[in-house]
Amino acid sequence: MRRLPAVAMAALLAVPMSGCKVMQRISDGSFNNAVTDGVVAELRDRGVRLEHRPSCKTPDSGSTSVVRVHCTARTRAGEPITVTGLAEAADTAHPRELYVVTVGGRELFRKDCLGLGCR
Incomplete structure (x- = not known):
């Protein structure tokens, strides 16, 4: 099971389920929600109004140390929004992230x- 990047750590809820695959799906969902929330906040701070919340997916990277995320949305004016994220060393205490x-x-x-919590 891979470790989530820092942006998702606060969003991860403890869920009493067994099996690494089930926890991986929950972890990916928590990461996607955390990225979505962060993107909404960042765009709001820049005056960008969204039509809907971004939709994010976490494609399988084939590695526990690399986590990718891809999100799409539209502004209220209809312009496409894309978010690409990469976390390297995601299975360590100090992942390196770029969005x-x-x-x-x-x-x-x-x-x-x-x-929130961004420096």
Whole structure:
């Protein structure tokens, strides 16, 4: 089972279930929710209004040390929003994260953390 990046640690809830695959799905879901919440907060702080919350997916990287996330959304004006995230050393106490957010095909920001608790 892989360790979640820092952005997801606060969002992970303890759920009494067995099996690594079940916990992996829960962990991916928690990570996706944490990234979504962070993206919503970052865009709101920049005055970008969303049509709906971003939809995020965590494709299997084939490694416990690499976690990727891809999110899509639209602004209220209809411009596409994409979020790509990468966490390396995700199975350690100090993962290295990078998130890139584009609006209408233009990079809006690039950060190593998202939302609350970001430095």
